[in-house]
Amino acid sequence: MADLAQEPDMPGALAPAQPVHGGPDALGAARHDFSTNSNACGPCPQALAAVQQADATRYPDPAYTHLRARLAAFHGVAPARIVLAASASEFIHRVTALAAQRGVRAVALPAHSYGDYAQAAQARGLRLLRPADAGHAAAGLHWACDPSSPLGGADPAWAAWRGARSGASEHAAAGALRVLDCAYAPLRLHTGHGVAGPRAWEVPDTGLATWQFWTPNKALGLTGVRAAYAIAPPGADADVAALHALAPSWLVGAHGVALLDCWADPATQHWLAHCLPVLRDWKARQQALCADLGWAVVTGSQANYFCAQVPAADVQAAVRHLRTHGIQVRDCRSFGLPGTVRLGVLPPASQDALRWAWLAGKGR
Structure with a gap:
Protein backbone atom coordinates (compact mmCIF):
# COMPACT_ATOMS: atom_id res chain seq x y z
CA MET A 1 0.00 0.00 0.00
CA ALA A 2 1.57 3.26 -1.11
CA ASP A 3 0.45 6.85 -0.88
CA LEU A 4 2.06 10.17 -1.61
CA ALA A 5 3.81 12.09 1.13
CA GLN A 6 2.83 15.71 1.50
CA GLU A 7 6.39 17.01 1.66
CA PRO A 8 9.98 15.94 0.84
CA ASP A 9 12.03 14.03 3.38
CA MET A 10 14.60 16.85 3.76
CA PRO A 11 13.52 20.41 4.57
CA GLY A 12 14.20 22.72 1.66
CA ALA A 13 15.01 19.90 -0.73
CA LEU A 14 13.80 20.28 -4.29
CA ALA A 15 12.75 16.64 -4.39
CA PRO A 16 9.50 15.16 -5.66
CA ALA A 17 6.98 13.90 -3.14
CA GLN A 18 8.01 10.44 -1.98
CA PRO A 19 5.60 7.51 -1.82
CA VAL A 20 4.59 6.39 1.66
CA HIS A 21 4.50 2.61 2.00
CA GLY A 22 3.69 -0.02 4.53
CA GLY A 23 6.19 -2.84 4.93
CA PRO A 24 9.96 -2.73 5.49
CA ASP A 25 11.54 0.68 5.96
CA ALA A 26 15.07 2.02 6.52
CA LEU A 27 15.25 -0.09 9.69
CA GLY A 28 14.42 -3.25 7.77
CA ALA A 29 11.46 -5.54 8.37
CA ALA A 30 9.60 -5.04 11.64
CA ARG A 31 9.16 -8.16 13.73
CA HIS A 32 5.44 -7.42 14.02
CA ASP A 33 4.34 -5.62 10.87
CA PHE A 34 0.74 -4.39 11.04
CA SER A 35 1.39 -1.86 8.26
CA THR A 36 0.53 -4.08 5.26
CA ASN A 37 -2.58 -6.01 4.28
CA SER A 38 -0.85 -9.29 3.47
CA ASN A 39 -2.55 -12.52 4.57
CA ALA A 40 -1.01 -13.24 7.98
CA CYS A 41 -1.79 -16.97 7.57
CA GLY A 42 0.64 -17.06 4.66
CA PRO A 43 2.66 -17.73 2.77
CA CYS A 44 0.45 -20.16 0.90
CA THR A 268 -4.73 -22.75 -3.50
CA GLN A 269 -8.33 -21.59 -3.28
CA HIS A 270 -9.04 -24.32 -0.72
CA TRP A 271 -6.14 -23.06 1.40
CA LEU A 272 -7.38 -19.47 1.15
CA ALA A 273 -10.91 -20.47 2.15
CA HIS A 274 -9.54 -22.04 5.32
CA CYS A 275 -7.62 -18.86 6.14
CA LEU A 276 -10.72 -16.67 6.33
CA PRO A 277 -12.25 -17.96 9.59
CA VAL A 278 -8.83 -17.82 11.26
CA LEU A 279 -8.39 -14.21 10.15
CA ARG A 280 -11.91 -13.35 11.36
CA ASP A 281 -11.10 -14.66 14.84
CA TRP A 282 -7.80 -12.79 14.91
CA LYS A 283 -9.49 -9.62 13.71
CA ALA A 284 -12.14 -9.74 16.46
CA ARG A 285 -9.42 -10.23 19.07
CA GLN A 286 -7.28 -7.44 17.63
CA GLN A 287 -10.17 -4.96 17.53
CA ALA A 288 -11.03 -5.80 21.15
CA LEU A 289 -7.40 -5.25 22.11
CA CYS A 290 -7.36 -1.85 20.41
CA ALA A 291 -10.56 -0.85 22.21
CA ASP A 292 -9.03 -1.97 25.50
CA LEU A 293 -6.04 0.30 24.82
CA GLY A 294 -8.40 3.24 24.31
CA TRP A 295 -8.09 3.30 20.53
CA ALA A 296 -11.33 4.15 18.73
CA VAL A 297 -11.82 1.41 16.12
CA VAL A 298 -13.38 2.70 12.89
CA THR A 299 -16.33 0.46 12.10
CA GLY A 300 -17.32 -0.98 8.73
CA SER A 301 -14.21 -2.88 7.66
CA GLN A 302 -15.02 -6.04 5.72
CA ALA A 303 -11.39 -6.96 5.13
CA ASN A 304 -8.34 -8.28 6.97
CA TYR A 305 -7.41 -4.76 8.13
CA PHE A 306 -9.08 -1.85 9.86
CA CYS A 307 -8.36 1.67 11.05
CA ALA A 308 -8.32 3.09 14.56
CA GLN A 309 -7.98 6.57 16.00
CA VAL A 310 -5.08 6.74 18.42
CA PRO A 311 -5.39 8.71 21.68
CA ALA A 312 -1.99 10.38 21.59
CA ALA A 313 -1.03 14.05 21.56
CA ASP A 314 1.57 13.26 18.89
CA VAL A 315 0.51 10.28 16.79
CA GLN A 316 3.68 10.36 14.70
CA ALA A 317 5.81 10.13 17.83
CA ALA A 318 3.65 7.25 19.05
CA VAL A 319 4.13 5.44 15.75
CA ARG A 320 7.89 5.97 15.98
CA HIS A 321 7.88 4.66 19.56
CA LEU A 322 6.11 1.48 18.46
CA ARG A 323 8.62 1.07 15.63
CA THR A 324 11.53 1.07 18.08
CA HIS A 325 9.84 -1.87 19.81
CA GLY A 326 9.53 -3.88 16.60
CA ILE A 327 5.92 -2.84 15.93
CA GLN A 328 4.99 -1.17 12.64
CA VAL A 329 1.58 0.39 11.95
CA ARG A 330 0.46 2.51 9.00
CA ASP A 331 0.07 6.22 9.76
CA CYS A 332 -2.98 7.37 7.76
CA ARG A 333 -2.07 11.06 7.43
CA SER A 334 -1.27 10.59 3.75
CA PHE A 335 -4.76 9.17 3.26
CA GLY A 336 -6.24 12.36 4.68
CA LEU A 337 -6.96 10.71 8.05
CA PRO A 338 -4.73 12.39 10.66
CA GLY A 339 -4.72 10.80 14.09
CA THR A 340 -5.59 7.44 12.56
CA VAL A 341 -3.57 4.29 11.95
CA ARG A 342 -4.35 1.27 9.80
CA LEU A 343 -3.59 -2.19 11.14
CA GLY A 344 -3.44 -5.40 9.16
CA VAL A 345 -4.69 -8.38 11.15
CA LEU A 346 -1.85 -10.37 12.74
CA PRO A 347 -1.73 -13.45 15.02
CA PRO A 348 -2.32 -13.15 18.79
CA ALA A 349 1.40 -13.16 19.62
CA SER A 350 1.92 -10.03 17.54
CA GLN A 351 -1.17 -8.44 19.05
CA ASP A 352 0.21 -9.07 22.54
CA ALA A 353 3.50 -7.46 21.49
CA LEU A 354 1.55 -4.41 20.34
CA ARG A 355 -0.20 -4.19 23.71
CA TRP A 356 3.08 -4.40 25.59
CA ALA A 357 4.83 -1.81 23.41
CA TRP A 358 1.93 0.65 23.67
CA LEU A 359 1.61 0.34 27.43
CA ALA A 360 5.39 0.57 27.81
CA GLY A 361 5.28 3.98 26.12
CA LYS A 362 1.89 4.92 27.65
CA GLY A 363 0.86 6.13 24.22
CA ARG A 364 3.68 8.69 24.33
Whole structure:
Protein backbone atom coordinates (compact mmCIF):
# COMPACT_ATOMS: atom_id res chain seq x y z
CA MET A 1 0.00 0.00 0.00
CA ALA A 2 1.57 3.26 -1.11
CA ASP A 3 0.45 6.85 -0.88
CA LEU A 4 2.06 10.17 -1.61
CA ALA A 5 3.81 12.09 1.13
CA GLN A 6 2.83 15.71 1.50
CA GLU A 7 6.39 17.01 1.66
CA PRO A 8 9.98 15.94 0.84
CA ASP A 9 12.03 14.03 3.38
CA MET A 10 14.60 16.85 3.76
CA PRO A 11 13.52 20.41 4.57
CA GLY A 12 14.20 22.72 1.66
CA ALA A 13 15.01 19.90 -0.73
CA LEU A 14 13.80 20.28 -4.29
CA ALA A 15 12.75 16.64 -4.39
CA PRO A 16 9.50 15.16 -5.66
CA ALA A 17 6.98 13.90 -3.14
CA GLN A 18 8.01 10.44 -1.98
CA PRO A 19 5.60 7.51 -1.82
CA VAL A 20 4.59 6.39 1.66
CA HIS A 21 4.50 2.61 2.00
CA GLY A 22 3.69 -0.02 4.53
CA GLY A 23 6.19 -2.84 4.93
CA PRO A 24 9.96 -2.73 5.49
CA ASP A 25 11.54 0.68 5.96
CA ALA A 26 15.07 2.02 6.52
CA LEU A 27 15.25 -0.09 9.69
CA GLY A 28 14.42 -3.25 7.77
CA ALA A 29 11.46 -5.54 8.37
CA ALA A 30 9.60 -5.04 11.64
CA ARG A 31 9.16 -8.16 13.73
CA HIS A 32 5.44 -7.42 14.02
CA ASP A 33 4.34 -5.62 10.87
CA PHE A 34 0.74 -4.39 11.04
CA SER A 35 1.39 -1.86 8.26
CA THR A 36 0.53 -4.08 5.26
CA ASN A 37 -2.58 -6.01 4.28
CA SER A 38 -0.85 -9.29 3.47
CA ASN A 39 -2.55 -12.52 4.57
CA ALA A 40 -1.01 -13.24 7.98
CA CYS A 41 -1.79 -16.97 7.57
CA GLY A 42 0.64 -17.06 4.66
CA PRO A 43 2.66 -17.73 2.77
CA CYS A 44 0.45 -20.16 0.90
CA PRO A 45 2.51 -23.41 0.81
CA GLN A 46 1.52 -24.28 -2.76
CA ALA A 47 2.31 -20.81 -4.07
CA LEU A 48 5.60 -20.62 -2.19
CA ALA A 49 6.70 -23.97 -3.63
CA ALA A 50 5.68 -22.88 -7.13
CA VAL A 51 7.69 -19.67 -6.86
CA GLN A 52 10.72 -21.48 -5.46
CA GLN A 53 10.60 -24.02 -8.30
CA ALA A 54 10.14 -21.45 -11.08
CA ASP A 55 12.69 -21.70 -13.89
CA ALA A 56 14.41 -18.33 -13.80
CA THR A 57 16.94 -19.38 -16.48
CA ARG A 58 14.45 -18.78 -19.32
CA TYR A 59 12.27 -15.96 -20.58
CA PRO A 60 8.54 -16.50 -20.12
CA ASP A 61 6.36 -16.70 -23.23
CA PRO A 62 6.01 -12.98 -24.08
CA ALA A 63 2.34 -13.52 -24.98
CA TYR A 64 1.70 -15.47 -21.72
CA THR A 65 -0.53 -17.78 -23.76
CA HIS A 66 -0.97 -20.57 -21.19
CA LEU A 67 -1.24 -18.22 -18.22
CA ARG A 68 -3.86 -15.99 -19.85
CA ALA A 69 -5.91 -19.05 -20.80
CA ARG A 70 -5.68 -20.40 -17.25
CA LEU A 71 -6.72 -17.12 -15.65
CA ALA A 72 -9.52 -16.71 -18.19
CA ALA A 73 -10.89 -20.17 -17.38
CA PHE A 74 -10.62 -19.37 -13.68
CA HIS A 75 -12.82 -16.29 -14.11
CA GLY A 76 -15.03 -17.68 -16.85
CA VAL A 77 -14.07 -15.13 -19.51
CA ALA A 78 -12.37 -15.23 -22.92
CA PRO A 79 -8.54 -15.24 -22.85
CA ALA A 80 -8.52 -12.11 -25.01
CA ARG A 81 -9.94 -10.20 -22.02
CA ILE A 82 -6.96 -10.98 -19.75
CA VAL A 83 -4.25 -8.29 -19.59
CA LEU A 84 -1.09 -9.14 -17.63
CA ALA A 85 0.57 -6.50 -15.46
CA ALA A 86 3.88 -6.23 -13.64
CA SER A 87 2.00 -5.14 -10.50
CA ALA A 88 -1.10 -3.23 -9.47
CA SER A 89 0.92 -0.01 -9.52
CA GLU A 90 2.19 -0.70 -13.03
CA PHE A 91 -1.33 -1.31 -14.31
CA ILE A 92 -2.61 1.85 -12.61
CA HIS A 93 0.03 3.91 -14.42
CA ARG A 94 -0.60 2.17 -17.74
CA VAL A 95 -4.39 2.56 -17.71
CA THR A 96 -3.94 6.21 -16.67
CA ALA A 97 -1.60 6.66 -19.64
CA LEU A 98 -4.32 5.17 -21.84
CA ALA A 99 -6.85 7.61 -20.42
CA ALA A 100 -4.55 10.55 -21.10
CA GLN A 101 -3.96 9.22 -24.62
CA ARG A 102 -7.72 9.24 -25.12
CA GLY A 103 -7.92 12.90 -24.08
CA VAL A 104 -9.10 12.49 -20.50
CA ARG A 105 -8.37 15.57 -18.40
CA ALA A 106 -9.73 14.59 -14.96
CA VAL A 107 -9.64 11.46 -12.80
CA ALA A 108 -12.30 10.60 -10.20
CA LEU A 109 -10.86 9.10 -7.01
CA PRO A 110 -12.49 7.68 -3.89
CA ALA A 111 -12.55 9.91 -0.81
CA HIS A 112 -9.55 8.00 0.59
CA SER A 113 -7.50 5.79 -1.67
CA TYR A 114 -4.31 4.06 -2.76
CA GLY A 115 -1.79 6.76 -3.64
CA ASP A 116 -0.81 5.44 -7.06
CA TYR A 117 -4.18 6.50 -8.51
CA ALA A 118 -3.29 10.12 -7.76
CA GLN A 119 0.41 9.76 -8.54
CA ALA A 120 -0.27 8.33 -11.99
CA ALA A 121 -2.74 11.11 -12.77
CA GLN A 122 -0.50 13.90 -11.49
CA ALA A 123 2.44 12.58 -13.51
CA ARG A 124 0.33 13.18 -16.63
CA GLY A 125 -1.06 16.54 -15.58
CA LEU A 126 -4.58 15.24 -14.97
CA ARG A 127 -6.94 16.89 -12.49
CA LEU A 128 -7.83 14.94 -9.35
CA LEU A 129 -11.48 14.92 -8.25
CA ARG A 130 -12.85 13.48 -5.01
CA PRO A 131 -16.57 12.67 -4.55
CA ALA A 132 -17.37 16.09 -3.06
CA ASP A 133 -15.71 17.99 -5.94
CA ALA A 134 -17.70 19.57 -8.76
CA GLY A 135 -17.36 17.64 -11.99
CA HIS A 136 -16.56 14.34 -10.27
CA ALA A 137 -19.18 12.38 -12.23
CA ALA A 138 -17.99 13.83 -15.53
CA ALA A 139 -14.37 12.66 -15.15
CA GLY A 140 -13.02 10.45 -17.91
CA LEU A 141 -11.38 7.88 -15.61
CA HIS A 142 -13.05 6.57 -12.45
CA TRP A 143 -11.44 4.43 -9.76
CA ALA A 144 -13.14 2.25 -7.14
CA CYS A 145 -11.67 -0.22 -4.66
CA ASP A 146 -13.84 -2.77 -2.87
CA PRO A 147 -13.17 -3.42 -0.03
CA SER A 148 -11.93 0.15 0.14
CA SER A 149 -8.52 1.37 1.17
CA PRO A 150 -7.62 2.19 3.88
CA LEU A 151 -10.93 1.78 5.73
CA GLY A 152 -11.85 -1.65 4.37
CA GLY A 153 -15.52 -0.85 3.78
CA ALA A 154 -17.78 -1.03 0.76
CA ASP A 155 -16.87 1.51 -1.93
CA PRO A 156 -19.83 3.79 -2.73
CA ALA A 157 -18.59 4.22 -6.30
CA TRP A 158 -18.80 0.50 -7.03
CA ALA A 159 -22.33 0.38 -5.61
CA ALA A 160 -23.26 3.35 -7.82
CA TRP A 161 -21.81 1.71 -10.94
CA ARG A 162 -23.89 -1.39 -10.31
CA GLY A 163 -26.91 0.84 -9.76
CA ALA A 164 -26.21 2.54 -13.08
CA ARG A 165 -26.80 -0.75 -14.86
CA SER A 166 -30.46 -0.61 -13.84
CA GLY A 167 -30.73 3.13 -14.41
CA ALA A 168 -30.61 3.89 -10.67
CA SER A 169 -27.51 6.05 -10.98
CA GLU A 170 -25.41 7.81 -13.61
CA HIS A 171 -22.23 7.82 -11.57
CA ALA A 172 -19.78 8.00 -14.47
CA ALA A 173 -20.04 9.84 -17.75
CA ALA A 174 -20.84 7.84 -20.87
CA GLY A 175 -17.63 6.46 -22.37
CA ALA A 176 -15.60 6.95 -19.19
CA LEU A 177 -13.10 4.31 -18.15
CA ARG A 178 -14.21 2.58 -14.95
CA VAL A 179 -11.64 0.49 -13.05
CA LEU A 180 -12.43 -1.64 -10.01
CA ASP A 181 -9.41 -2.44 -7.83
CA CYS A 182 -9.95 -5.96 -6.44
CA ALA A 183 -6.71 -6.06 -4.44
CA TYR A 184 -8.42 -6.87 -1.15
CA ALA A 185 -11.49 -8.75 -2.40
CA PRO A 186 -9.96 -12.23 -1.79
CA LEU A 187 -9.39 -11.22 1.84
CA ARG A 188 -12.96 -10.07 2.43
CA LEU A 189 -13.92 -11.51 5.82
CA HIS A 190 -17.44 -10.11 6.00
CA THR A 191 -20.15 -9.01 3.58
CA GLY A 192 -23.21 -6.84 3.99
CA HIS A 193 -25.07 -10.10 4.69
CA GLY A 194 -22.66 -11.55 7.22
CA VAL A 195 -19.60 -13.79 7.00
CA ALA A 196 -17.84 -14.19 3.66
CA GLY A 197 -17.44 -17.72 2.36
CA PRO A 198 -15.24 -19.48 -0.20
CA ARG A 199 -14.92 -17.57 -3.49
CA ALA A 200 -17.13 -14.78 -2.05
CA TRP A 201 -14.46 -12.47 -3.43
CA GLU A 202 -15.50 -13.10 -7.03
CA VAL A 203 -16.86 -10.04 -8.83
CA PRO A 204 -19.62 -10.98 -11.26
CA ASP A 205 -19.46 -9.82 -14.85
CA THR A 206 -22.30 -7.31 -14.53
CA GLY A 207 -22.24 -6.16 -18.13
CA LEU A 208 -20.99 -2.72 -17.10
CA ALA A 209 -18.01 -1.34 -18.98
CA THR A 210 -15.84 -1.89 -15.91
CA TRP A 211 -12.27 -3.16 -15.76
CA GLN A 212 -11.23 -5.36 -12.83
CA PHE A 213 -7.65 -5.82 -11.73
CA TRP A 214 -6.32 -8.45 -9.37
CA THR A 215 -3.16 -8.74 -7.25
CA PRO A 216 -3.21 -12.20 -5.60
CA ASN A 217 0.15 -11.77 -3.85
CA LYS A 218 -1.61 -10.22 -0.81
CA ALA A 219 -4.05 -13.10 -0.42
CA LEU A 220 -1.21 -15.61 -0.83
CA GLY A 221 1.09 -13.88 1.68
CA LEU A 222 3.78 -13.31 -0.97
CA THR A 223 3.80 -9.56 -1.49
CA GLY A 224 7.44 -9.63 -2.56
CA VAL A 225 6.42 -11.33 -5.81
CA ARG A 226 5.19 -8.60 -8.15
CA ALA A 227 2.56 -9.81 -10.57
CA ALA A 228 -1.03 -8.84 -11.41
CA TYR A 229 -3.64 -9.05 -14.13
CA ALA A 230 -6.72 -7.21 -15.33
CA ILE A 231 -9.98 -8.40 -16.83
CA ALA A 232 -11.30 -6.18 -19.59
CA PRO A 233 -15.03 -5.52 -19.91
CA PRO A 234 -16.80 -7.11 -22.88
CA GLY A 235 -16.27 -5.23 -26.12
CA ALA A 236 -13.14 -3.40 -24.97
CA ASP A 237 -10.93 -4.88 -27.69
CA ALA A 238 -9.53 -1.49 -28.74
CA ASP A 239 -8.52 -0.60 -25.18
CA VAL A 240 -6.98 -4.05 -24.67
CA ALA A 241 -4.88 -3.56 -27.80
CA ALA A 242 -3.87 -0.07 -26.66
CA LEU A 243 -2.80 -1.36 -23.24
CA HIS A 244 -0.72 -4.10 -24.87
CA ALA A 245 0.90 -1.43 -27.06
CA LEU A 246 1.76 0.66 -23.99
CA ALA A 247 3.41 -2.27 -22.19
CA PRO A 248 7.08 -3.25 -22.26
CA SER A 249 8.07 -6.79 -23.17
CA TRP A 250 7.95 -9.55 -20.53
CA LEU A 251 5.88 -7.69 -17.96
CA VAL A 252 5.84 -10.65 -15.58
CA GLY A 253 8.91 -12.73 -14.80
CA ALA A 254 9.10 -16.45 -14.13
CA HIS A 255 8.30 -16.09 -10.42
CA GLY A 256 5.26 -13.93 -11.09
CA VAL A 257 4.03 -16.39 -13.71
CA ALA A 258 4.35 -19.20 -11.18
CA LEU A 259 2.39 -17.24 -8.57
CA LEU A 260 -0.46 -16.32 -10.93
CA ASP A 261 -0.65 -19.85 -12.33
CA CYS A 262 -0.87 -21.25 -8.79
CA TRP A 263 -3.57 -18.68 -7.89
CA ALA A 264 -5.94 -20.44 -10.30
CA ASP A 265 -5.32 -23.86 -8.72
CA PRO A 266 -8.20 -25.37 -6.67
CA ALA A 267 -5.81 -26.38 -3.88
CA THR A 268 -4.73 -22.75 -3.50
CA GLN A 269 -8.33 -21.59 -3.28
CA HIS A 270 -9.04 -24.32 -0.72
CA TRP A 271 -6.14 -23.06 1.40
CA LEU A 272 -7.38 -19.47 1.15
CA ALA A 273 -10.91 -20.47 2.15
CA HIS A 274 -9.54 -22.04 5.32
CA CYS A 275 -7.62 -18.86 6.14
CA LEU A 276 -10.72 -16.67 6.33
CA PRO A 277 -12.25 -17.96 9.59
CA VAL A 278 -8.83 -17.82 11.26
CA LEU A 279 -8.39 -14.21 10.15
CA ARG A 280 -11.91 -13.35 11.36
CA ASP A 281 -11.10 -14.66 14.84
CA TRP A 282 -7.80 -12.79 14.91
CA LYS A 283 -9.49 -9.62 13.71
CA ALA A 284 -12.14 -9.74 16.46
CA ARG A 285 -9.42 -10.23 19.07
CA GLN A 286 -7.28 -7.44 17.63
CA GLN A 287 -10.17 -4.96 17.53
CA ALA A 288 -11.03 -5.80 21.15
CA LEU A 289 -7.40 -5.25 22.11
CA CYS A 290 -7.36 -1.85 20.41
CA ALA A 291 -10.56 -0.85 22.21
CA ASP A 292 -9.03 -1.97 25.50
CA LEU A 293 -6.04 0.30 24.82
CA GLY A 294 -8.40 3.24 24.31
CA TRP A 295 -8.09 3.30 20.53
CA ALA A 296 -11.33 4.15 18.73
CA VAL A 297 -11.82 1.41 16.12
CA VAL A 298 -13.38 2.70 12.89
CA THR A 299 -16.33 0.46 12.10
CA GLY A 300 -17.32 -0.98 8.73
CA SER A 301 -14.21 -2.88 7.66
CA GLN A 302 -15.02 -6.04 5.72
CA ALA A 303 -11.39 -6.96 5.13
CA ASN A 304 -8.34 -8.28 6.97
CA TYR A 305 -7.41 -4.76 8.13
CA PHE A 306 -9.08 -1.85 9.86
CA CYS A 307 -8.36 1.67 11.05
CA ALA A 308 -8.32 3.09 14.56
CA GLN A 309 -7.98 6.57 16.00
CA VAL A 310 -5.08 6.74 18.42
CA PRO A 311 -5.39 8.71 21.68
CA ALA A 312 -1.99 10.38 21.59
CA ALA A 313 -1.03 14.05 21.56
CA ASP A 314 1.57 13.26 18.89
CA VAL A 315 0.51 10.28 16.79
CA GLN A 316 3.68 10.36 14.70
CA ALA A 317 5.81 10.13 17.83
CA ALA A 318 3.65 7.25 19.05
CA VAL A 319 4.13 5.44 15.75
CA ARG A 320 7.89 5.97 15.98
CA HIS A 321 7.88 4.66 19.56
CA LEU A 322 6.11 1.48 18.46
CA ARG A 323 8.62 1.07 15.63
CA THR A 324 11.53 1.07 18.08
CA HIS A 325 9.84 -1.87 19.81
CA GLY A 326 9.53 -3.88 16.60
CA ILE A 327 5.92 -2.84 15.93
CA GLN A 328 4.99 -1.17 12.64
CA VAL A 329 1.58 0.39 11.95
CA ARG A 330 0.46 2.51 9.00
CA ASP A 331 0.07 6.22 9.76
CA CYS A 332 -2.98 7.37 7.76
CA ARG A 333 -2.07 11.06 7.43
CA SER A 334 -1.27 10.59 3.75
CA PHE A 335 -4.76 9.17 3.26
CA GLY A 336 -6.24 12.36 4.68
CA LEU A 337 -6.96 10.71 8.05
CA PRO A 338 -4.73 12.39 10.66
CA GLY A 339 -4.72 10.80 14.09
CA THR A 340 -5.59 7.44 12.56
CA VAL A 341 -3.57 4.29 11.95
CA ARG A 342 -4.35 1.27 9.80
CA LEU A 343 -3.59 -2.19 11.14
CA GLY A 344 -3.44 -5.40 9.16
CA VAL A 345 -4.69 -8.38 11.15
CA LEU A 346 -1.85 -10.37 12.74
CA PRO A 347 -1.73 -13.45 15.02
CA PRO A 348 -2.32 -13.15 18.79
CA ALA A 349 1.40 -13.16 19.62
CA SER A 350 1.92 -10.03 17.54
CA GLN A 351 -1.17 -8.44 19.05
CA ASP A 352 0.21 -9.07 22.54
CA ALA A 353 3.50 -7.46 21.49
CA LEU A 354 1.55 -4.41 20.34
CA ARG A 355 -0.20 -4.19 23.71
CA TRP A 356 3.08 -4.40 25.59
CA ALA A 357 4.83 -1.81 23.41
CA TRP A 358 1.93 0.65 23.67
CA LEU A 359 1.61 0.34 27.43
CA ALA A 360 5.39 0.57 27.81
CA GLY A 361 5.28 3.98 26.12
CA LYS A 362 1.89 4.92 27.65
CA GLY A 363 0.86 6.13 24.22
CA ARG A 364 3.68 8.69 24.33
